[in-house]
Amino acid sequence: MGDGERDRNTWAAFRFAHLADLHIGAWRERPLAEAGMQAVRDAFERCMAERVDFIVLAGDLFDSPLPGMGYVCETAGLLCRVREAGIPVYVTYGSHDYSPTSSSVIDVLEASGLFIKLPSPEVAGEGEDARLRPRFVVDPGTGVKLAGLPGRQRSLERAWYEQLDHEHLEAEPGFKIFVFHSAITEILPEHERHAESMPLARLPPGFDYYAGGHVHTRIESRREGERGVVVYPGPLLGYQYGDLERQAAGAERGFYLVSGDGAVTGLEFVEVPLPRVVLHAVEAGGRTPGEVGALLDKAVDEEAHEGAIVLLRVRGTLTSGEPHEVPFGAARAALEAQGALCVKLSRGGLTGPHTRRVAGEGGSKESIEARVLTEHCAGFHPDPELGAELGAALEGEAGARTARRLLQAVAVEPAEHESLRVFGPRVRGRAREVLPELREG
Numbered sequence: 001m002g003d004g005e006r007d008r009n010t011w012a013a014f015r016f017a018h019l020a021d022l023h024i025g026a027w028r029e030r031p032l033a034e035a036g037m038q039a040v041r042d043a044f045e046r047c048m049a050e051r052v053d054f055i056v057l058a059g060d061l062f063d064s065p066l067p068g069m070g071y072v073c074e075t076a077g078l079l080c081r082v083r084e085a086g087i088p089v090y091v092t093y094g095s096h097d098y099s100p101t102s103s104s105v106i107d108v109l110e111a112s113g114l115f116i117k118l119p120s121p122e123v124a125g126e127g128e129d130a131r132l133r134p135r136f137v138v139d140p141g142t143g144v145k146l147a148g149l150p151g152r153q154r155s156l157e158r159a160w161y162e163q164l165d166h167e168h169l170e171a172e173p174g175f176k177i178f179v180f181h182s183a184i185t186e187i188l189p190e191h192e193r194h195a196e197s198m199p200l201a202r203l204p205p206g207f208d209y210y211a212g213g214h215v216h217t218r219i220e221s222r223r224e225g226e227r228g229v230v231v232y233p234g235p236l237l238g239y240q241y242g243d244l245e246r247q248a249a250g251a252e253r254g255f256y257l258v259s260g261d262g263a264v265t266g267l268e269f270v271e272v273p274l275p276r277v278v279l280h281a282v283e284a285g286g287r288t289p290g291e292v293g294a295l296l297d298k299a300v301d302e303e304a305h306e307g308a309i310v311l312l313r314v315r316g317t318l319t320s321g322e323p324h325e326v327p328f329g330a331a332r333a334a335l336e337a338q339g340a341l342c343v344k345l346s347r348g349g350l351t352g353p354h355t356r357r358v359a360g361e362g363g364s365k366e367s368i369e370a371r372v373l374t375e376h377c378a379g380f381h382p383d384p385e386l387g388a389e390l391g392a393a394l395e396g397e398a399g400a401r402t403a404r405r406l407l408q409a410v411a412v413e414p415a416e417h418e419s420l421r422v423f424g425p426r427v428r429g430r431a432r433e434v435l436p437e438l439r440e441g
Contacts, residue, residue, distance in 0.1 A: 012261065014142040017047045018233055019255040020058035020181070020213030023096065024075055025067035026239030031342040032309065037074060039236040039272050043255055044078045046270055048085045050257060053142050055087060057115070058213030059094025059151045059181030063239050065104035072105055079114040088139060089115035093150035094181045094213055096239075099429075118148050118179055124165060131165035136172060144260075145174050151181025151214055158182065161202035170206030175260060178204060181213040184230065189217045191242070196401075203230070208264055216243055218252055220267060229264055231256060236272055241346055244311055248279035275341050276308040284350055285316030289325035292318070296331040306339035315349030322352040406431060 022040050027033040047055055062071065082089060097106050110117040121132040134147040147169070149160050161182070169178075183197035192215060203210055205226055212219070212232040219232040233255045235243055247253060252271055259266035280299035284292045292314060299312075312331060332343045394402060 012142075013259065013265075014053045014144065014261070015050070015257060015259045016142075016144070016177075017050070017052045017055045017255055017257055018058065018209075018211045018231060019043060019055065020211075020233050021060045021094065021216060021235040021238070022057070023060055023063040023235060023237075023239040025071040026063035027237070029342050029344075032237065035275050035309070035341070036237040037071070039253070039274055040075070041078060042272050043236065043270075044082055046272070047087065047255075048082060051085075052087060052257065054139050054144070055082065055089045056146070056177065056179055056211045057089060057091045058148075058179050058211045058233075059092050060096045060213060061091060061094070062097045062105055065097050065099035065106070067105060072109075076109060076112070076114060079109065083114060088141070090118060090137065090139075090146050090179065091115045092118045092148050092179045092181060092213075093152075095151040098150060098152050118146060118150075121149065121160070124168070130163065131168070132160055132163045133165045133168050134178075136176075143174060144177060145172065146177045146179060148177075148179030148211070149182075158196070158198045158202070161198055164202075164204050166204045166206075169204040172206070175262060176207045177209045177211055178207040178228075179211045183215050184212070184221075187219055187221045187230065188215065189219070191246070192217065200230070208260065209258060217246075218254075218269065227263065229267070231258075231267065233269070237274060241311070241344060244277050244309060244344065245279055245313075247274065248277040248311060277311065278303070278305060278308045279311040279313060282312070282314045283316050284314050284318055284326070286319055287316070288319055289321040289323075289327070293327040293330065296327070297334070300331055300334045300338070304338065305335050307341055310335050310340045310343045311346065312343065313346040313349075315347075317351045317355070318353060320353060323347055323350045326350070 022036075022043075024037065024040060025033070027036055061075070079089065091106060091110070093104065093106060097104050106117060109115060116137060118137060119135045121134040124131045124133050134149060136145045136147045138145050149157055151157055180203070183192065183195050184200050184203070185197040186200045188195060188197055195215075200223065203223075205223075205228075207228045210223075210228055210230040212230060215232045216235045216238055217232065218234040219230070221230045222228075223230060234251070234253065236253050238244065238247075252269065253274055254269055254271040257266075257268040257270055258264060259268075280296070282292060282295045282299065287295075296312065296314075312328070314326065314328075318326075326347075328345055328347070332345075335343045
């Protein structure tokens with residue numbers, strides 16, 4: 001009997017770390033970029049100090065498939081130290097570091113021997129009977145078996161789950177970890193209900209631990225009638241304003257240390273030190289730009305901001321003037337004079353008295369965007385020459401979903417030193433993933 005097939009009663013105790021959504025290279029602001037990188041350093045240092053048997057990275061190690069070389073070099077240095085400490089690292093693509101048209105930096109680091117990327121699944125059978133069988137990797141030190149599926153942009157990997165050979169995966173003996181980068185509908189937090197997701201039943205049964213990524217919230221969930229636990233550690237500093245808002249509200253940021261001895265025996269969430277985040281939410285409704293400025297001044301003066309990431313969120317409809325007349329610059333300068341690490345503004349919900357209103361206005365940026373797209377797609381009828389399949393993807397609710405995915409696909413920026421000659425095909429490739437029948441004009 002091989003190490004990967006030991007009886008559940010003969011296992012020696014082991015421990016591994018589960019991280020996800022590190023999004024290295026996400027922030028353009030230098031203080032945030034450095035804070036994010038420091039959080040990654042601290043997480044890996046803690047893993048080495050804890051002498052874990054191995055590390056699982058469940059996607060989005062980087063924020064793009066081609067991040068800046070400075071981030072790549074620093075990350076490679078950290079991974080070298082982890083390797084020298086004798087700790088294997090197992091990785092899958094996330095939706096950000098996956099590339100449909102070219103190699104990702106994940107492939108480069110794997111080729112350098114810095115970690116092991118979980119292999120692509122095998123296809124068993126043909127035609128409608130074809131089934132996907134993710135291939136297992138056996139950790140040599142513990143005998144633990146790892147398999148999984150990578151994430152793709154706009155959650156397009158969901159189609160793969162419909163083809164999984166559940167019986168084959170469930171029959172595999174030993175302690176098993178399924179690594180994935182997808183959202184599960186039943187356990188999504190309220191603020192992420194707009195996200196593309198799939199039902200819990202799509203996860204293959206029979207695994208002891210489901211190492212999730214993609215959802216930016218810490219989640220632990222037991223599968224009813226199953227021994228396995230579904231876990232999302234959430235991000236560290238994240239990559240967008242909403243991540244910082246939730247941190248300001250008290251969200252814990254870190255990773256999991258998981259203990260096992262033939263079954264999961266313990267889950268310990270390890271918090272990673274991060275800068276303090278302070279949110280000042282100002283209601284502009286019924287006020288002039290000057291009055292809103294006075295509220296910002298009050299917020300700046302009411303507490304110390306030294307070393308903090310400060311978020312200024314202003315929403316509502318002014319009684320007069322326009323949003324650009326609100327003295328945000330003065331508030332920013334005052335905060336920076338206090339020693340704030342970084343100041344970020346959110347004024348997308350701020351309007352003037354003559355700004356065109358959106359029907360049913362209110363809610364998050366994502367929910368407002370969804371309503372606008374639904375409104376416009378409801379009366380859209382595509383040209384029949386596009387074909388039935390593509391046409392159906394462009395009208396009504398399906399059209400709104402396609403539009404959201406297409407916007408997400410093209411909302412990327414060139415990587416450091418990436419030429420337009422390379423960037424253009426990369427963006428078109430992302431668009432083709434949403435519209436597979438799209439042809440060059």
